[in-house]
Amino acid sequence: GESVGLHLPTLSVQEGDNSIINCAYSNSASDYFIWYKQESGKGPQFIIDIRSNMDKRQGQRVTVLLNKTVKHLSLQIAATQPGDSAVYFCAEKNGGFKTIFGAGTRLFVKA
Amino acid sequence: DGGITQSPKYLFRKEGQNVTLSCEQNLNHDAMYWYRQDPGQGLRLIYYSQIVNDFQKGDIAEGYSVSREKKESFPLTVTSAQKNPTAFYLCASSPGSSGANVLTFGAGSRLTVL
Numbered sequence: 001g002e003s004v005g006l007h008l009p010t011l012s013v014q015e016g017d018n019s020i021i022n023c024a025y026s027n028s029a030s031d032y033f034i035w036y037k038q039e040s041g042k043g044p045q046f047i048i049d050i051r052s053n054m055d056k057r058q059g060q061r062v063t064v065l066l067n068k069t070v071k072h073l074s075l076q077i078a079a080t081q082p083g084d085s086a087v088y089f090c091a092e093k094n095g096g097f098k099t100i101f102g103a104g105t106r107l108f109v110k111a
Numbered sequence: 112d113g114g115i116t117q118s119p120k121y122l123f124r125k126e127g128q129n130v131t132l133s134c135e136q137n138l139n140h141d142a143m144y145w146y147r148q149d150p151g152q153g154l155r156l157i158y159y160s161q162i163v164n165d166f167q168k169g170d171i172a173e174g175y176s177v178s179r180e181k182k183e184s185f186p187l188t189v190t191s192a193q194k195n196p197t198a199f200y201l202c203a204s205s206p207g208s209s210g211a212n213v214l215t216f217g218a219g220s221r222l223t224v225l
Contacts, residue, residue, distance in 0.1 A: 009151075032210070034213060036214075041218075041219070042218055042219065043115075043117075043201050043203075043217050043218050044201070044214075044216050051211065093210075093211070095210060096209055097142070097159060097161065097209050098156065098169075099156075099214060101153040103153045104151075104153055
């Protein structure tokens with residue numbers, strides 16, 4: 001069935017280092033992918049998205065990479081800051097209404 | 112400021128009681144959604160609505176009910192039939208329900224059954 005999963009449930013990085021959060025998806029028909037950030041006690045917030053006809057998309061300090069061959073998605077955060085500490089979810093859509101969320105990765109930033 | 116307002120933020124319920132969670136948006140979005148989040152887990156879809164006076168069941172609709180009488184409002188009722196209602200409930204909206212539409216979330220409502 002459809003699923004979106006994450007390789008690591010937690011990630012700890014030093015402030016100033018780059019962070020890489022990985023995500024695997026199983027539905028080859030998915031054509032749109034989104035990363036959300038959820039801080040404690042709050043709702044998820046949109047970070048960046050990418051369509052399936054792209055391999056890479058950059059935002060402010062964030063980059064999303066898509067490898068359709070191995071059904072892999074990653075979120076790279078440059079110069080990680082304490083404010084980046086949160087749970088990060090990847091999500092996928094296949095043109096329909098449903099957004100499928102992964103279980104999330106918790107990012108800890110050490111000062 | 113445009114956004115989604117959920118209330119109450121915290122709610123305690125006795126077993127056997129129904130409770131209703133409020134969700135209001137002023138983004139003029141057509142589609143609205145309710146998700147449930149359990150500790151350490153992702154979001155699971157309860158119900159969604161693509162347009163006023165229409166809604167569909169998501170993956171875990173049993174024990175829940177919704178209504179969509181107004182475009183800006185999508186309340187969720189957690190009924191006594193829901194066997195394990197303690198969770199964090201998130202309401203979201205999007206301009207449309209299909210295609211490349213990003214979800215905008217509210218701050219959530221945490222329900223605890225005593």
